[in-house]
Amino acid sequence: MSDSSVSNPSDRVKLPTNGDRGAKTRQLLGMKGAAPGETSIWKIRLQLMKPITWIPLIWGVICGAASSGEYTWSLENLLKIAVCMVLSGPFMTGYTQTVNEYYDREIDAINEPYRPIPSGAIPLSQVIAQIIVLLLGGIGLAYVLDVWAGHEFPTITCIAIGGALLAYIYSAPPLKLKQNGWLGTYALGSSYIALPWWTGHALFGDLNWTIVILTLIYSFAGLGIAVVNDFKSIEGDRQLGLKSLPVMFGVTAAAWICVLTIDLFQAAIAAYLIYIHENLYATILLLLIIPQITFQDMYFLRDPLKNDVKYQASAQPFLVLGMLVTGLALGHAGV
């Protein structure tokens, strides 16, 4: 698509409604239901980077620092982890989301015409420039962290490049992993759990195969969380031929796949913690699964289409706390 398609923004952009501060905030954070009509190019750029989606990756970095067992509270370490959060949030997730907005522009023109690209608020050439700046900035920052951590092998740079490639094939043709229910949701789950975890771990300790494999197993719980988001768009996905799990298996079966992957893979991690004699941490992790099962029963399984957001808001804090408990356990055990 050429830039001409977005060359006359004033024709297509609606002005913001007075006093709709909630919609303005959603706009800046890159959430659905945002207010249209932003005119500041920097706010539009931020909107493309969807800051709300940075949070899980920033949290993943903290879990990795915990699992390294080497994190101590010094000013230098605080600075290191802050830079690592900037890498995983604004740079790498910002890059990922901008690429996704770029390749979703035609479908967004139908479903979310107020988004920056379909509304014509930013020309495509500037979106491409933003993608390049975030990608090069992210890889450069990853290399700085490798040097800072004294790595002989640039582990963090490799994770950043691998993540960037994954993000590209997730959104861009010909692979467009997001069209495939299993691959797309696992890519999402692993990039939200495993990749930032590896990065935080590598920054302070030695990234090893046990951590890599454990976090890839943990990522199946992330797959379940990613599937929860597919219920809201089931009709549109079906019409567009997107094979999300709810489209492939129907609402009820997909809801069960969702909750079983979330619960069983967290339980599997707790079992591993028992195996390495981290019984207290394992017990806490198991206790944190109980409220998630309760919310699955109260909300999600009863009506996945109506209660998906309510379920995520109530249950997710327990899942993310469990990740930190696991990180601390692995760090304590010296895995």
Ligand SMILES: C/C(=C\COP(=O)(O)OP(=O)(O)O)CCC[C@H](C)CCC[C@H](C)CCCC(C)C
């Ligand atoms: C673009 C992503 C999700 C949006 O998906 P979708 O288009 O289905 O949803 P919306 O319609 O609501 O927009 C995320 C995709 C993630 C990707 C597979 C990989 C991300 C890589 C990491 C950012 C890399 C982090 C490396 C770092 C920690 C060094």
